[in-house]
Amino acid sequence: GQNIDQPTEMTATEGAIVQINCTYQTSGFNGLFWYQQHAGEAPTFLSYNVLDGLEEKGRFSSFLSRSKGYSYLLLKELQMKDSASYLCAALDSNYQLIWGAGTKLIIKP
Protein backbone atom coordinates (compact mmCIF):
# COMPACT_ATOMS: atom_id res chain seq x y z
CA GLY A 1 0.00 0.00 0.00
CA GLN A 2 0.93 3.63 -0.19
CA ASN A 3 2.02 5.33 3.00
CA ILE A 4 3.46 8.58 4.29
CA ASP A 5 5.00 8.70 7.78
CA GLN A 6 5.84 11.84 9.70
CA PRO A 7 5.99 12.58 13.43
CA THR A 8 2.70 13.62 15.01
CA GLU A 9 4.08 16.50 17.04
CA MET A 10 7.35 18.33 17.65
CA THR A 11 8.35 21.12 19.99
CA ALA A 12 11.11 23.66 19.39
CA THR A 13 12.33 26.95 20.81
CA GLU A 14 12.01 30.34 19.18
CA GLY A 15 15.21 31.20 17.28
CA ALA A 16 16.30 27.57 17.01
CA ILE A 17 16.38 25.12 14.07
CA VAL A 18 14.02 22.18 13.63
CA GLN A 19 13.99 19.31 11.14
CA ILE A 20 10.71 17.56 10.29
CA ASN A 21 11.20 14.17 8.69
CA CYS A 22 8.96 12.36 6.23
CA THR A 23 9.26 8.88 4.78
CA TYR A 24 7.12 7.69 1.91
CA GLN A 25 6.18 4.48 0.16
CA THR A 26 4.28 5.01 -3.06
CA SER A 27 3.64 3.19 -6.31
CA GLY A 28 5.92 5.24 -8.47
CA PHE A 29 7.11 8.70 -7.52
CA ASN A 30 6.79 12.07 -9.18
CA GLY A 31 7.85 14.42 -6.45
CA LEU A 32 7.40 15.44 -2.83
CA PHE A 33 5.51 18.46 -1.53
CA TRP A 34 5.55 20.26 1.79
CA TYR A 35 2.62 22.42 2.88
CA GLN A 36 2.07 24.55 5.97
CA GLN A 37 -1.31 24.64 7.69
CA HIS A 38 -2.11 26.98 10.56
CA ALA A 39 -4.88 25.86 12.89
CA GLY A 40 -8.30 26.41 11.35
CA GLU A 41 -6.87 27.52 8.04
CA ALA A 42 -6.16 26.07 4.61
CA PRO A 43 -2.85 24.43 3.67
CA THR A 44 -0.39 26.65 1.79
CA PHE A 45 2.43 25.48 -0.45
CA LEU A 46 6.01 25.55 0.86
CA SER A 47 8.13 23.42 -1.47
CA TYR A 48 8.31 20.78 -4.18
CA ASN A 49 11.26 18.42 -4.69
CA VAL A 50 11.61 15.89 -7.47
CA LEU A 51 15.41 15.57 -7.68
CA ASP A 52 17.74 14.47 -4.89
CA GLY A 53 19.24 17.22 -2.82
CA LEU A 54 18.50 20.32 -0.83
CA GLU A 55 16.34 23.21 -2.00
CA GLU A 56 16.66 26.38 0.05
CA LYS A 57 13.99 29.04 0.19
CA GLY A 58 14.70 31.69 2.80
CA ARG A 59 14.39 30.27 6.32
CA PHE A 60 12.89 27.05 4.96
CA SER A 61 14.78 24.26 3.17
CA SER A 62 13.56 20.91 1.87
CA PHE A 63 15.65 17.81 1.21
CA LEU A 64 14.87 14.71 -0.83
CA SER A 65 16.52 11.29 -1.13
CA ARG A 66 14.62 9.22 -3.68
CA SER A 67 16.68 6.08 -3.02
CA LYS A 68 15.75 6.19 0.68
CA GLY A 69 12.16 7.35 0.23
CA TYR A 70 12.95 10.18 2.61
CA SER A 71 12.48 13.92 2.83
CA TYR A 72 12.87 16.54 5.49
CA LEU A 73 11.81 20.13 5.99
CA LEU A 74 14.32 22.32 7.79
CA LEU A 75 13.13 25.49 9.47
CA LYS A 76 15.76 27.96 10.69
CA GLU A 77 15.51 30.96 13.01
CA LEU A 78 12.16 29.79 14.26
CA GLN A 79 9.49 32.39 14.88
CA MET A 80 6.29 32.06 16.87
CA LYS A 81 4.31 32.36 13.63
CA ASP A 82 5.91 29.08 12.48
CA SER A 83 3.66 27.26 14.94
CA ALA A 84 1.55 25.21 12.54
CA SER A 85 1.12 21.75 11.08
CA TYR A 86 3.47 20.73 8.29
CA LEU A 87 2.07 18.34 5.73
CA CYS A 88 4.21 16.03 3.61
CA ALA A 89 2.68 14.71 0.38
CA ALA A 90 4.10 12.43 -2.31
CA LEU A 91 2.97 12.35 -5.93
CA ASP A 92 2.52 8.76 -7.12
CA SER A 93 2.81 7.25 -10.59
CA ASN A 94 -0.76 8.35 -11.40
CA TYR A 95 0.07 11.91 -10.34
CA GLN A 96 -2.20 11.59 -7.32
CA LEU A 97 -1.05 13.21 -4.09
CA ILE A 98 -0.70 10.90 -1.09
CA TRP A 99 -0.79 12.98 2.08
CA GLY A 100 0.75 12.39 5.48
CA ALA A 101 -1.28 13.18 8.62
CA GLY A 102 0.91 16.20 9.31
CA THR A 103 3.37 17.22 12.00
CA LYS A 104 2.15 19.75 14.53
CA LEU A 105 5.04 22.07 15.37
CA ILE A 106 4.84 23.92 18.68
CA ILE A 107 7.21 26.86 19.14
CA LYS A 108 8.02 27.92 22.69
CA PRO A 109 9.50 31.31 23.60
Added chain:
Amino acid sequence: IAGITQAPTSQILAAGRRMTLRCTQDMRHNAMYWYRQDLGLGLRLIHYSNTAGTTGKGEVPDGYSVSRANTDDFPLTLASAVPSQTSVYFCASSTNSGRATDEQFFGPGTRLTVL
Protein backbone atom coordinates in the same frame (compact mmCIF):
# COMPACT_ATOMS: atom_id res chain seq x y z
CA ILE B 1 -13.15 37.14 -5.97
CA ALA B 2 -9.47 36.60 -5.38
CA GLY B 3 -8.28 33.01 -5.50
CA ILE B 4 -10.54 30.20 -4.43
CA THR B 5 -13.68 30.47 -2.30
CA GLN B 6 -15.93 27.95 -0.61
CA ALA B 7 -19.44 28.15 0.79
CA PRO B 8 -20.78 27.68 3.33
CA THR B 9 -18.06 28.23 5.93
CA SER B 10 -19.74 25.75 8.23
CA GLN B 11 -22.95 23.74 8.31
CA ILE B 12 -24.80 21.44 10.65
CA LEU B 13 -26.87 18.92 8.73
CA ALA B 14 -29.37 16.25 9.69
CA ALA B 15 -28.52 12.74 8.53
CA GLY B 16 -30.27 11.82 5.31
CA ARG B 17 -30.37 15.38 3.97
CA ARG B 18 -28.87 16.41 0.68
CA MET B 19 -26.13 19.05 0.73
CA THR B 20 -24.02 20.81 -1.90
CA LEU B 21 -20.72 22.42 -0.99
CA ARG B 22 -19.74 25.17 -3.38
CA CYS B 23 -16.28 25.97 -4.69
CA THR B 24 -15.31 28.75 -7.10
CA GLN B 25 -11.91 29.84 -8.37
CA ASP B 26 -11.01 32.83 -10.51
CA MET B 27 -7.46 31.81 -11.41
CA ARG B 28 -8.47 29.96 -14.61
CA HIS B 29 -6.90 26.81 -13.24
CA ASN B 30 -7.56 23.64 -15.20
CA ALA B 31 -7.50 21.18 -12.32
CA MET B 32 -9.72 21.18 -9.23
CA TYR B 33 -9.93 18.84 -6.25
CA TRP B 34 -12.09 18.04 -3.26
CA TYR B 35 -10.48 16.74 -0.06
CA ARG B 36 -11.72 15.87 3.36
CA GLN B 37 -9.52 16.34 6.41
CA ASP B 38 -10.13 14.37 9.60
CA LEU B 39 -8.18 14.55 12.85
CA GLY B 40 -5.19 12.22 12.80
CA LEU B 41 -5.54 11.47 9.11
CA GLY B 42 -4.00 13.08 6.08
CA LEU B 43 -6.00 14.93 3.48
CA ARG B 44 -7.96 12.38 1.49
CA LEU B 45 -8.98 13.03 -2.09
CA ILE B 46 -12.71 12.61 -2.76
CA HIS B 47 -13.03 13.63 -6.41
CA TYR B 48 -11.01 15.62 -8.88
CA SER B 49 -11.36 17.26 -12.27
CA ASN B 50 -8.45 17.73 -14.66
CA THR B 51 -10.38 20.08 -16.91
CA ALA B 52 -13.89 21.42 -17.40
CA GLY B 53 -16.27 18.66 -18.45
CA THR B 54 -14.29 15.80 -16.88
CA THR B 55 -14.23 14.35 -13.38
CA GLY B 56 -12.55 11.43 -11.64
CA LYS B 57 -12.80 9.48 -8.42
CA GLY B 58 -10.26 9.86 -5.68
CA GLU B 59 -9.47 7.74 -2.67
CA VAL B 60 -12.83 8.12 -0.86
CA PRO B 61 -15.57 8.91 -3.43
CA ASP B 62 -18.48 6.90 -1.99
CA GLY B 63 -21.44 9.04 -0.96
CA TYR B 64 -20.19 12.06 -2.90
CA SER B 65 -20.68 13.37 -6.43
CA VAL B 66 -19.21 16.28 -8.36
CA SER B 67 -19.73 18.15 -11.60
CA ARG B 68 -17.52 20.49 -13.62
CA ALA B 69 -19.73 22.41 -16.01
CA ASN B 70 -17.21 25.25 -16.41
CA THR B 71 -13.65 26.16 -15.45
CA ASP B 72 -14.51 28.16 -12.35
CA ASP B 73 -16.98 26.02 -10.38
CA PHE B 74 -16.64 22.57 -8.84
CA PRO B 75 -19.55 21.75 -6.48
CA LEU B 76 -19.50 18.69 -4.23
CA THR B 77 -22.83 17.03 -3.41
CA LEU B 78 -23.66 14.68 -0.58
CA ALA B 79 -26.81 12.92 -1.77
CA SER B 80 -27.85 11.58 1.63
CA ALA B 81 -25.54 12.70 4.43
CA VAL B 82 -24.33 10.27 7.10
CA PRO B 83 -22.51 11.04 10.38
CA SER B 84 -19.24 9.60 9.03
CA GLN B 85 -19.18 12.47 6.55
CA THR B 86 -18.61 14.90 9.40
CA SER B 87 -15.32 16.52 8.43
CA VAL B 88 -13.60 19.62 7.14
CA TYR B 89 -13.83 19.80 3.37
CA PHE B 90 -11.23 21.62 1.31
CA CYS B 91 -11.47 22.53 -2.34
CA ALA B 92 -8.22 23.11 -4.21
CA SER B 93 -7.07 24.01 -7.69
CA SER B 94 -3.87 23.92 -9.73
CA THR B 95 -2.81 25.09 -13.16
CA ASN B 96 -1.84 21.66 -14.46
CA SER B 97 -4.24 19.00 -15.56
CA GLY B 98 -3.22 15.36 -15.59
CA ARG B 99 0.35 15.78 -14.40
CA ALA B 100 -0.16 17.61 -11.14
CA THR B 101 3.38 18.77 -10.36
CA ASP B 102 2.18 22.32 -9.75
CA GLU B 103 1.25 23.52 -6.30
CA GLN B 104 -2.33 23.32 -5.25
CA PHE B 105 -4.15 26.39 -3.96
CA PHE B 106 -6.68 25.65 -1.25
CA GLY B 107 -9.94 27.30 -0.35
CA PRO B 108 -10.67 28.22 3.27
CA GLY B 109 -12.62 25.01 3.92
CA THR B 110 -16.15 24.05 4.94
CA ARG B 111 -16.68 22.52 8.36
CA LEU B 112 -19.57 20.06 8.05
CA THR B 113 -21.26 18.30 10.95
CA VAL B 114 -23.80 15.57 10.23
CA LEU B 115 -26.04 14.64 13.14
